[in-house]
Amino acid sequence: MIAAILSLTLLGAALGLLLGIAGRYLAVEGNPLNAEVEALLPGTNCGQCGFPGCAGAAAAIIDNLAPATCCPPGGKAVAAAIAERIGLALDLSGVADQGPQIATVSEEICIGCCRCLKVCPTDAIVGAAKQIHNVLREACTGCAACIERCPTEAMSMRPVPVTLQHWVWPKPAFA
Amino acid sequence: MGFMERFVSKLGSHWGVHPDDRKRPAADAPVRRMPMPARLYVPLLQHIGTAARPTVLVGQQVLKGQPVAEPQGMVSAAIHAPTSGTVVAIGEIAAPHPSGLPLAAVTIEADGEDRWADLVGASDPFAIDPLEIGKRVARAGVVGMGGAAFPSAVKLTGSLRAKIATLIVNGGECEPYLSCDDRLMRDRAAEVVDGIRIALHATGARVALVGIEDNKPEAIAAMSRAAEAYGEIKVKPVPARYPMGSEKQLILTLTGREVPATGRPSDVGVLVHNVGTLVAVREAIRFGRPLVSRLITLNGGAMRAPGNIEVPIGALVEEVVAFANGFKEAPARLLMGGPMMGMQLPDLRVPVVKGTSGILALGAAEVAEREPAPCIRCGSCVRACPVGLLPLEMAHRIASADFSGAVGLGLKDCIACGCCAYVCPARIPLVQYFNHARGELAARERAKLRAEAARKLAAARAERIEREAREKAEAAARRKAERDAARKAAAPATTTEEATA
Amino acid sequence: MSQIRASDLIASPHAHDGGSVGLTMRRVMYALTPATLFGLWLYGWPAINLFLVTVASCLVFEFASQRLMGRRASLGDGSALLSGWLLALTLPPWAPWWIGVVGGLIAIVVGKQVFGGLGQNLFNPAMVARVALLVSFPVVMTQWVAPQPLTAPASPGFVAGMRITLTSPPLPDAIASASLLGHAKTELSRGVDLLHAFAAPGAPTPSAAGMRAGSLGEGAALLIVAGGLYLFFAGVIGWQIPVAVLAGIAVPAAIAHGIDPARHLGAAEHLLSGAALLGAFFIATDYVTSPNTAAGQLIFGLGVGLLTWIIRGWGGYPEGMAFAVLLMNALTPVIDRYVKPRILGRRRDGRELAPVQS
The missing domain is CATH 1.10.15.40 (Electron transport complex subunit B, putative Fe-S cluster)
Structure with a gap:
């Protein structure tokens, strides 16, 4: 009886110590x-x-x-x-994924204020003061940061048109 | 199939399926030639690779065989005017593709004269340097005419470099309904053999094996006769079994060699060309004629006059069908290509392209009903798969959007031959699952590349902003220092030298 | 430019070999018909009643559970009918009506629909039901009758048959009979060796024609083999599972019999008794619960055969086919995971083949 209690207590203590040591030395900073x-x-x-x-x-x-x-x-x-x-x-x-979107400039409204290009995280908008701006299709990530900045609402998000190369077969609807 | 054959075939593990070939009577009807339509819509992308770039302007007069677009990049093909006339538009036409999405195309209004441009042929092709043959084939815009439409010149010169030993001529034509290759071998065997000899010369291969399915005895006879005089060309009948015309399966049957899963035929010393392609190569070398027309099969229960027709590239399917007396019943399904791998057409206003082997109008009785039942795991698809995949397991994973699981099971080795869905008793659209998964995987890959590019741009911008701020701060500091110095200089003149040093 | 509606988009292939789930099930039923008719003739009206009750209850439970789950009822595919049919063939021919009903309930609801319906079940529904019945009602499930052909004077008429099915009166001794496997097991446990046990008058003998005591449809060896061959030639089943199951029983049986004929039955006795043939051709070959690849099917079949032989020899029950099938069903996902066909252009381990230089 005593031996059993003793051995279990010892076992518990040893394992606890081991866990404690492991917890200290194998700890990972941050996830x-x-x-x-x-x-x-x-x-x-x-x-x-x-x-x-x-x-x-x-x-x-x-x-x-x-x-x-x-x-x-x-x-x-x-x-x-x-x-x-x-x-x-x-x-x-x-998930309502309308597919990839990119920003586009309505050329007739753009006044060339340069505000949008300052906020673009990928420098995807090119233009100079008093010149109509344009969006580089390849560089635009569709983050829409520029939309709010435009004083004349010349910026809008449009879906990237689907091309033959990018078309994907729909998943079979049944079964 | 006889009783014993059936017994033996059931004992072994055999790939592929034996669909009812339905090639006759279309295969036995004489070839017709379609008159030149008033307008031709010549797409700029009729091959695997990059679209060609137009080299003509709207309003320009062109002659038959004159280039209208040049290849761009390593894998691409030139496009030529199929007749003489005027370029009236460089715009869009519905692609011969189930999506019905537009495809850039040069529209040519025929002048009715069908006048050839000046062509440079060669009376002795075997005196031309093999590399030059490759260049001329490229100039003629020849692509694989069995369906894949891979630029032929790339294959020819690549094989010359890889020092291949064997040219395999694909006369398998394992797709049911289609008979354009059959017809070509029956009617123009001498030309096919001439094309084979030119290809042998161009690639340095020593022997050519012509694989023809044994359901085409006339073609086998005609080709054997034509090849008699040439010891290096051997006609080899192969058992009629779908997909025998698939490159890797034909190589395995004829040479016993297995092409590595992601490799090319040249990895086992082989080059495969379709018979139609070799005739186009011959036309290009002997007469300098580019690929501007091709033989296509019109077939299917809804077609009034099935048969093979010589059609200019860019002719609308609508006009081809009208030339063949139209439909005898409303087609239940319209296809471009064969019933096993062909594509559903959105409508008839799509152009015939270089890779079009046939137009099928299936009647209601020929179209498989679609009422998928749950998979009963019968394993028919596993037995039928010519590649050794587990189609049911792949589809199961794709159904739950586990694309990487499907790739792990060999999705990328799938050749989309359709054997699995052909035999599936539950009629599960297995190939559509695989197409869907491939499209999604490609889209994800593109998105990943885009994201990486965006990340780089964002980092560059952050760096630029930081640099600008630093430079601004430095400039400000410098100006301040200058101002301080100037002020100091104004007071005691002696320190001027120190400040400007 | 017209577009095809997404629901009308159809990927290749546009041709089909014409097969369907219903056709496959019907072919299995055609193959079962001769052996079934023979069994019904052999055991008379009570067997006919039991057969109808079992099949009907399977259909009713299938319909009810699909209704309950709000799914479209799919009785048309014939799978529930076939499950009921197979279950009935493995029941004692004069079993009472409620055996058929409980069996149908277990087969369809517990064995199949709970897993998600056709194609989703891990275990063969008919065998789940048979084993559950055998374990729950061992006495009723092992009460065999001597053949009482419908045409024989001793065969109960329609009314008497109804009484047997509905009230299950105790069987008269003249009719009750032992199956061959049961006889062997009982005698061995009494210490009588097999040589003496089968030398005694009235001992059961193996019969290829099926004139013996046993389950409703398992006896007619020749008719079952004929049905199996039909399935093979119709392309419904491969040769792998039946051959492997029979080899798995016969080979160890022959070896053991050769070593000690007093303790082990021979290969012929094993193959011609119990559900060996029925199981090999019709039960182990169930698509849903057997492996997909030829190699996997061989492993599966050998496992079923070997386990059957082991259970028959050393287990608590005289017959082991149902247990063996269920045990191997449980292994099917594992077999399917590890036994895959070789992909063209790759080695078995999935690595690519090396290029060959000419």
């Missing part, structure tokens, strides 16, 4: 997932998700404060990648 998820996000810090930059969004997603689908420019693709990385079941069929 390594944060950096990985941040790498999956567009990295333009556009702020559309409502968190401070992509790092903030990554932390929020991991802490379950935001859904994996919180990044509008990233769309379905980024959401799926994040969900896969953090092992989250994600029903993407419900």
Whole structure:
């Protein structure tokens, strides 16, 4: 009886000590997932998700404060990648992904104020003072930061037209 | 199939399927030639690779065979005017593709004269340097005519470099309904053989094996006769089994060699060309004629007069069908290509392109009903798959959006031949699942590249802003220092030298 | 420029070989018909009643559970009918009506619909039901009758048959009979060796024609083999599972019998008794619960055969086919995970083949 109690107590103490040591020496500073998820996000810090930059969004997603689908420019693709990385079941069929969008300038309204190009996180808008601006299609991430800045509402978001090369077969509807 | 054959075929593990070929009577009807339509819509992208760049202007007069667009990049093909006339537009036409999305095209109004441009042929192709043959084939815009439409010149010169030993001539034509290659071999066997000899010369291959499915005895006979005089060309009948005309399956059957999964035929010392392509190569070398027309099969239960027709590239399907006396019943499904891998057409106002092997108008009786049942895991698809995949497992993963799982099962090795869906008793659209997954994966890949580019741009911008701020601060500091110095200089003149040093 | 509506978009292939789930199920039923008719003739009206009750209850439970789940009823595909049919063939021919009803309930609801319906079940529904019945009602499920052909004077008429099915009176000794496997097991447990047990008058003998005591449809060996061959030639089943199951039983049986004929039945006795043939051709070959690849099917079949032989020899029950099938069903996902076909241009481990230089 005494032997049993003693041995169990010893066992408990030894294991507890081991755990304590392991906890101290094998501790990981910060969540390594944060950096990985941040790498999956567009990295333009556009702020559309409502968190401070992509790092903030990554932390929020991991802490379950935001859904994996919180990044509008990233769309379905980024959401799926994040969900896969953090092992989250994600029903993407419900995500309203209007497809990738880019900003466009209505040339007849643009007054060449240069405000939009200052806020563009990827320098995708080109133009000079009193000259009509234009958006570089390849560089625009569709973050929509410029839309608010335009004093004449010359900026608008338009979906990127689907081309033959980018067309995707729909998933079979049945079964 | 006889009883014993059936027994033996059931014992072994055999890839592929045996669809009812339905090639006759269309295959036995004589070839007709379509008169030149009033307008031709010549797409700039009729091949695998980058679209060609137009080299003509609207309003310009062109002659038949004159280039209207030049290749761009490594893998691309030139496009030529299929007839003489005027370029009336460089705009868009619905692509012969189920999406019905637009495709850039040069519209030519025929002048009715059908006058050829000046062409440079060669009376002795075997005196031309092999590399030069490749260049001339490229100039003629020849692409693979079996359906994939890969630029032929790229294959020819690549094979010359890889020192291939065997040229395989694909006369398999395993797709049901289609008979344009069959017809070509029956009617123009001598030209095919001449094309084979030119290709042998261009690639340095020593032997040519002509693989023809044994359901085309006339073609086998005609080709054997034509090739008799040339010991290096051997006609090899192969069993009629779909997809025998698929490159890797034909190589395996004829040479016993297996092309590595992501490799090319040249990895096993082989080059494969379709018979139609070789005739186009011959035309390009002997007469300098670019690829501006092709033989296509019109077939299907709804077609009034099935048969093979010589059609200029860019002719609308609508006009081709009208030339063949139209439909005898409303087609239940319109296809470009064969029933196994062909594409559904949105409507008839799409152009015939270089890779068009046939136009099928299937009647209601020929179209498989679509009422998918749940998968009963019967494994028919596993037995039918010519690549050795597990189609049911792949589709199952794709259905739950697990694309990487599907890739792990070999999605990228799938050749989309359709054997699995052809035999599926539950009629699950397996190929559509695979197409969908591939499209999604490609879209994700593109999105990733875009995101990376955006990240770089954002970093560059951040750096620029920082640099500008730093430079501004430095400039301000400098100005301040200068001002201070000037002030000091104004007071005691002796310190001026120190401040400006 | 017209667009095809997304719902009308159809990817290739646009041709089909004409097969369907319903056709496959119907072919299995055609193959079962001769052996079934023979069984019904052999055991008379009570067997006919039991067969109808079992099949009907499977259909009713299928319909009810699909209704309950708000799904479209799919009785047309014939899968519930076939499950009921197979279950009935493995029941004692004079079993009371409620055996059929409870069996149908277990097969369809517990064995199939709970998993998600057709194609989703892990275990063969008919075997789940049979094993559940055997474990719950061991006495009723092992009461065999000597053949009473419908045409024989001793065969109960329609009314008498109804009484047997509805009230299940105790069987008269003249009718009750032991199955071959049951006889062997009982005698061995009494210490009588097999040589003496089968030398005794009245001992059951193996019969290829099926004139023996046993489950409703498992007896007619020749008719079952004929049905199996039809399925093979119609392309419904491969040769792998039946051959492997029969080899898995026969090979160890022959070896053990050769070593000690007093304790082990021979290969012929094993193959011709119990549900060996019915199981090999019709039950182990169930698509949903067997592996997809030829190699996997061989492993699966050998496993079923070997386990059957082991259970028959050393288990608590004289017959082991149902248990063996269920055990191997449980292994099917594992087999499917590890046994995959080789991809063209790749080695078995998935690595790419090396280029060959000419």
